[in-house]
Amino acid sequence: MVDELDIRNKARQFMVGLDLSRIDTNLSVYIQKVKAKLKTEEMSEGDSGYTLTKRDGTSTIIVNELERRERQRFSACHEIGHIVLDLSSNHKETPPWSYAKREDNEIACDMFAAELLMPYEQFKADVDKAEPSFELVERLRAKYVTSFSATASRVAAVTDYPCAFVTMNSSVIRHASRSATLRTLNAWIVPKSPIPGGSVAHQLVKDSERSGESSDVSQDVWFQDWPQGYDLIELAKHYPEYDETFALLWFDGDSGPEEPVNTFSAKPLEDDGGLKELDGVLQFSKRTKRR
Ligand SMILES: [Zn+2]
Incomplete structure (x- = not known):
């Protein structure tokens, strides 16, 4: 471990x-x-x-x-x-x-x-200047000379938004990187599960389209055991030639839940199927920062 x-x-x-x-x-x-x-x-x-x-x-x-x-x-x-x-x-x-x-x-x-x-302090300062988007990922990727998925994972991990970056092939979720806020809310994306129906990513794969977005994806599409009633923004990209699909998810402004969602089901302590998230937030600061 x-x-x-x-x-x-x-x-x-x-x-x-x-x-x-x-x-x-x-x-x-x-x-x-x-x-x-x-x-x-x-x-x-x-x-x-x-x-x-x-x-x-x-x-x-x-x-x-x-x-x-x-x-x-x-x-x-x-x-x-x-x-x-x-x-x-x-x-x-x-x-x-x-x-x-x-x-x-x-x-x-x-x-x-x-x-x-992607040194934490500097990278986070850059991320904090804009809301999550693939344009932001591209900009930071050019600045830090890193790969698209490494950059996007770190953007999601360090942002103050409730935000996640999900990497998939054309059928299955491989990895999800979540911000501390999203983790605190108990938003859990199941690794190795199929790309969820109702998501923009799923639609892209189905239609062989390369990019799409929606500002009202019901969050229970992505997050396991969550109540309905909150909408997510989802930006997705699909590269059929590489069998790669990406989704950037977040709650805009105050549209997400304020309190951690009680999901009632046992979750493993460490998630993501052994692939640890590319998080920039140390755990002790995570506990003291939010509240
Ligand atoms: Zn090695």
Whole structure:
């Protein structure tokens, strides 16, 4: 089990005192701090990166030069995660008995990478300037040089709106990133469940359309065990060629419930089927901030 709070704290400790003003073009502040060099080489498709560490503690991080720049940056920061967190990497040739362990290490390093690439304070300040939208995601993605889904997940996670970003293929929900406000309201999106009927995303897949939006999607379409009577805004995109579908959901202004919804059913303590949310909010502040 990945201790998300611990990972995010370690990433932020690692970043303390570093000059982050140019990380959009240059990750050397991070690379130097772990006594590493960054190199690129041609790797086979699907391989993103690896690290060679010498006995003297210096390392070389190698990323796949055939991948897009944003992906290379993410891989470099993921590898830094392996070094700082001292988590072994086993990107391939994984024996079946270590599968769960490997997954945890990789998830932890992905969280670490998201923290490094989208520093919380600065990223949140940018998110707070506008209401959630794909335009905002595109703008921040260009600024932070990150992938669309990593950026959108972090937008949803750090915004003060009750907001969620859902990634899907053409039939099933893969992951949902929710803001602290939405979590506090007990809005729960079931991972691995079918894209819900009545959602904009479902309609796009059905009609093979690429984008759509609605400002009155009944929230019980998306959230499990919720009362009716609240409407959500849903923006959705569908990319048939990549088998990817995305939805950005939020409550506008004061249109959502004020109090946590009592859903009566047992929820797992950690959700999202092992894929931890790319959240920027530490848990202790979450508890004290809202109320
Ligand atoms: Zn890894």
